Amino acid sequence: MKNTTTPLLYMVCLLFVGFLMAAIPASDSGYQVGDTARDFKLKNVDGKMVSMSDYKNAKGFIVTFTCNTCPYSVAYEDRIIDLHNKYAPKGYPVIAINPNDVQVSPKDSYQDMQVRAREKKFPFAYVYDETQEITKAYGATRTPHLYVVQKQKDGKFKVAYIGTIDDNSREPEKVQKKYAEAALDELVSGKAVSQPNTKAIGCTIKWREA
Amino acid sequence: MMKYVKPAMLLVAFVLFAATASLAQQKVSTIKFDELQKIRASPHDTLYVVNYWATWCKPCIKEMPYFEAITQQYKGQPVRVILVSMDAVQDLEKRVIPFVEKRNLQSRLYLLDEPDGNTWIDRIEPKWSGAIPATMFFNNKRKQYEFVERELSEAELQELINKYKP
Numbered sequence: 001m002k003n004t005t006t007p008l009l010y011m012v013c014l015l016f017v018g019f020l021m022a023a024i025p026a027s028d029s030g031y032q033v034g035d036t037a038r039d040f041k042l043k044n045v046d047g048k049m050v051s052m053s054d055y056k057n058a059k060g061f062i063v064t065f066t067c068n069t070c071p072y073s074v075a076y077e078d079r080i081i082d083l084h085n086k087y088a089p090k091g092y093p094v095i096a097i098n099p100n101d102v103q104v105s106p107k108d109s110y111q112d113m114q115v116r117a118r119e120k121k122f123p124f125a126y127v128y129d130e131t132q133e134i135t136k137a138y139g140a141t142r143t144p145h146l147y148v149v150q151k152q153k154d155g156k157f158k159v160a161y162i163g164t165i166d167d168n169s170r171e172p173e174k175v176q177k178k179y180a181e182a183a184l185d186e187l188v189s190g191k192a193v194s195q196p197n198t199k200a201i202g203c204t205i206k207w208r209e210a
Numbered sequence: 211m212m213k214y215v216k217p218a219m220l221l222v223a224f225v226l227f228a229a230t231a232s233l234a235q236q237k238v239s240t241i242k243f244d245e246l247q248k249i250r251a252s253p254h255d256t257l258y259v260v261n262y263w264a265t266w267c268k269p270c271i272k273e274m275p276y277f278e279a280i281t282q283q284y285k286g287q288p289v290r291v292i293l294v295s296m297d298a299v300q301d302l303e304k305r306v307i308p309f310v311e312k313r314n315l316q317s318r319l320y321l322l323d324e325p326d327g328n329t330w331i332d333r334i335e336p337k338w339s340g341a342i343p344a345t346m347f348f349n350n351k352r353k354q355y356e357f358v359e360r361e362l363s364e365a366e367l368q369e370l371i372n373k374y375k376p
Contacts (some may be wrong), residue, residue: 071266141359142341164340167326170298179328200327201262203297204269204341206359 019160030139032107033196037149037157038064040134042097042127043110045117050095050125052149052157052201060089060150060187062156063142063156067098070203073143077120077167080144083125083165083180090188092148094124097145099135132208144203146180150187160187163198238306238319240299243330246322249292251333255351256288257374262344265309266294269361270343274313276364281317288376289319296342296343299323349372 030039044050052061066073075109084094100108112129119124127133140148148161161183166175179198186193252258263275265268274281274293281291296308302321310319324330327340335357338344347356347370354374362370 090271128241132282145339164328166330172301174325177326177328198328199331199340200338201264201331201342203267204343 001006011142018089024112029138029158031147031162033159033162033193035159037147037159038134038137039157040097040127040129042129042134043071044120044125044127045110045114046080050093050127055093058151059092060160062092062094062184063143063147064094064096064147065099065135065137065138065143065147065205066096067100067105067108067143067203069100069105070143072200072202076144076165079165079172081120081123085186085200086181087184087188088124090184092184092187095130096122096124096126097134098126098208099129099132099140101208102130104209108206132205135205141205142200144202148183148187148193158202161194161196163196164200164202169200208209218253224269230295232328236310236315236317236319238295238302238310238321240323241263241320243322243324243333244319246330246334250346250348250351253350253351254288255376256290256370257347257349257354257370257376259289259291260294260346260348261291262294262296262342264342265301265305266320267342273343273363276316276362276367278317279364280311284371284375289371293317293319295319295321296326297321312346347371349374352376364370 005043039052041049041051041149052058055061062083065078066080068074080096081096087093098113102109104208111131113126113128118124127162138193140147144165146158146165148163149157150160152158165180167177167179168175179195182195183193213342219368220283241332249258249260259280260268263274265271277291277293293302295306299321306321309366331340335346337357338359341359343361344359345362347358356370356374360372
């Protein structure tokens, strides 16, 4: 009797845990500040595969989920270029990741990424997360969505900042608070990030339809 | 005979004007965060459906007719749809108002003039990452609240209304 009920009980418990895990909404998953971010291998607009581990001298990265189509992303394109130009020499280059599914958002295709990267002369890698695996792992929900990661002594990438670029998407000249720059300045000077989480309105990520 | 024509025409014109005016779209009022908080704190036994959208947001525009249909369907009932635009206040005249006029929107309309999302998103809903569309359903009298940060289908919206309408 005991032999038959025990495995059954285990099964019920496992099922219960499974239900609990399934009930956790997607927005609560993904990285929090302090977590280790996984590396990736994604196709850049130049056809080459890009990983964070390829950049031997980088101290970290400004991993930016962005796309061709979201007006907020477009409004921030020049500021993302500026971020790269300012912080790549200090060890923190931008890697831009397009998370959007091409079926749902046709203008976010790889070919359209190439066109946009050429038009804007992106000085950074602009890669495509075609399977959306990296976007899900990071927990990005909108574009643009920044994850500043810092390389640790053991080579792992620790998330130091999650959020937005600044406090005014519409009018760059009226920006008062440069949230991402403040975080990067602190990292570059070896300090802890004082405001590691910020939020902004943005476009939803266009998830592949089941 | 002729002297009655002019007043009659005026009367017809007035009636036509009044008729179209009553069908005219809602005005868009610009609000700050404290006014949004007041709406969120409305004490009435009413189901409030507050939808955050923008003219540039495709999925928002896709789901907008469903919200408009709810406004029509529950006229005179304690269900109130409020559409809160995330467009920049600079775009009110040339983008938001033409959009509202073209679609003849009948739900209550606001434009939230708060460019820095970081100062208010967490205060209205910590679970919100900032992506739109997003919608809040609440009836404070009955202590009911639900938040959805994604595009809704017509059936999903109707289901939520059925669940909460007083």
